[in-house]
Amino acid sequence: MLRERFARNSDFGFDEINIMSIDFNQIPSPCYVIDETLLRNNLQLIKQVKEVSGADILVAFKAFSNWGIFPVFKEYGFGASASSLNEARLAFEELGVKAHTYSPAYEEKSIQDVLKYSSHISFNSMSQFQKFFRIANQKGVSIGLRVNPEFSDTSYDIYNPCRPGSRFGIIAVELDVGLPQGVEGFHFHTLFEADSFALERLLAVFENKFGKFLPGLKWVNMGGGHLITKKGYDIPHLIHLLKDFKNRYDVEIILEPGSAFTYQTGYLVSTILDIVENNGIKTAILDVSFTCHMPDCLEMPYKPVILGAAEEMAGKPTYRMGGISCLAGDFMGNWSFDKELKSGDKIIFEDMIHYTTVKTTMFNGVNHPSIGIWNEKSGFRLIREFNYQDYKNRLS
Numbered sequence: 001m002l003r004e005r006f007a008r009n010s011d012f013g014f015d016e017i018n019i020m021s022i023d024f025n026q027i028p029s030p031c032y033v034i035d036e037t038l039l040r041n042n043l044q045l046i047k048q049v050k051e052v053s054g055a056d057i058l059v060a061f062k063a064f065s066n067w068g069i070f071p072v073f074k075e076y077g078f079g080a081s082a083s084s085l086n087e088a089r090l091a092f093e094e095l096g097v098k099a100h101t102y103s104p105a106y107e108e109k110s111i112q113d114v115l116k117y118s119s120h121i122s123f124n125s126m127s128q129f130q131k132f133f134r135i136a137n138q139k140g141v142s143i144g145l146r147v148n149p150e151f152s153d154t155s156y157d158i159y160n161p162c163r164p165g166s167r168f169g170i171i172a173v174e175l176d177v178g179l180p181q182g183v184e185g186f187h188f189h190t191l192f193e194a195d196s197f198a199l200e201r202l203l204a205v206f207e208n209k210f211g212k213f214l215p216g217l218k219w220v221n222m223g224g225g226h227l228i229t230k231k232g233y234d235i236p237h238l239i240h241l242l243k244d245f246k247n248r249y250d251v252e253i254i255l256e257p258g259s260a261f262t263y264q265t266g267y268l269v270s271t272i273l274d275i276v277e278n279n280g281i282k283t284a285i286l287d288v289s290f291t292c293h294m295p296d297c298l299e300m301p302y303k304p305v306i307l308g309a310a311e312e313m314a315g316k317p318t319y320r321m322g323g324i325s326c327l328a329g330d331f332m333g334n335w336s337f338d339k340e341l342k343s344g345d346k347i348i349f350e351d352m353i354h355y356t357t358v359k360t361t362m363f364n365g366v367n368h369p370s371i372g373i374w375n376e377k378s379g380f381r382l383i384r385e386f387n388y389q390d391y392k393n394r395l396s
């Protein structure tokens with residue numbers, strides 16, 4: 001199967017096209033395949049942005065944390081952002097860094113460990129700050145507050161942390177009394193798969209509401225949602241915004257994108273097990289599931305790209321893709337193909353690396369796809385398989 005790939009040039013462009021072949025038939029099904037060449041393209045680009053802008057750019061573990069490939073990440077020297085004790089510990093153990101941690105709330109029973117694995121901690125509310133400020137301070141962890149600018153231009157409510165009534169962050173009126181002593185940074189996260197112009201609009205609102213506190217701070221963490229590696233992202237504009245902000249306020253800028261690191265860096269390889277037909281609708285039953293293995297397709301929702309398939313076209317063989325779970329809604333439609341599909345055919349879902357393996361479930365006892373790395377020189381390498389014990393061990 002031929003796969004068209006984009007390689008980047010050093011001017012942040014995307015204009016070299018590299019045609020190469022991955023033999024998906026050599027790969028066990030089902031399997032998430034991380035394409036190391038595409039991943040390195042992303043890592044190199046983000047590293048360049050980090051160096052030229054002077055901002056620190058962290059990998060948000062919530063989007064991707066397959067530590068089997070962290071040796072590659074380590075070559076590029078990124079830090080990590082964590083949203084739980086487990087993520088912070090993984091960052092420490094497998095990436096060798098202390099995390100910048102934010103969670104909507106911390107627990108007494110685990111705060112000591114969270115602090116042990118964190119260089120920075122952001123509190124979601126004044127009550128959480130008051131509860132844990134002293135201990136964080138004693139441990140020498142830099143303390144921040146998550147603030148909520150009450151502005152986001154995402155059209156997906158499920159990814160909008162600034163909706164009225166949101167549980168995320170301290171709104172500006174709560175700081176009318178002033179900033180408590182000991183706060184060194186602000187953290188905000190409102191963007192989703194956004195471009196640099198959305199960040200510009202957001203910064204205008206943020207500065208208007210919180211700008212008066214910035215001269216007293218050491219750092220501002222501008223969260224995730226910066227899809228820097230998407231074709232067409234205006235990187236020079238982003239760099240300009242970051243440098244300008246840093247010059248005006250003399251603060252360290254931190255970004256913590258998740259998706260951008262592993263955006264379009266691999267596939268979910270699946271196989272058709274059966275084809276069923278009901279009222280003229282043909283469904284290919286797969287050995288993977290949308291709800292278990294591609295949950296964002298149903299939650300967001302969005303329709304993934306299938307290699308070699310097109311949007312529904314009259315006159316062409318057209319199919320729904322049906323998941324292996326018994327959830328009635330575990331299907332998506334419709335894709336058209338050049339020829340009729342049959343059992344045994346491979347279905348390759350594109351861009352299935354971020355927010356997949358970190359969110360999967362074993363609902364219905366459905367087996368988890370393997371995880372592997374595809375590398376141009378050495379081919380395919382399996383890094384993890386799952387079995388009955390993985391299913392059983394989670395349940396009691």
Ligand SMILES: Cc1ncc(COP(=O)(O)O)c(C=O)c1O
Nearest residue numbers: 060063189224225226257258259
């Ligand atoms: C606080 C925070 N930081 C970073 C991210 C990463 O965002 P993205 O993967 O869209 O870049 C998220 C995503 O939900 C988040 O909630």
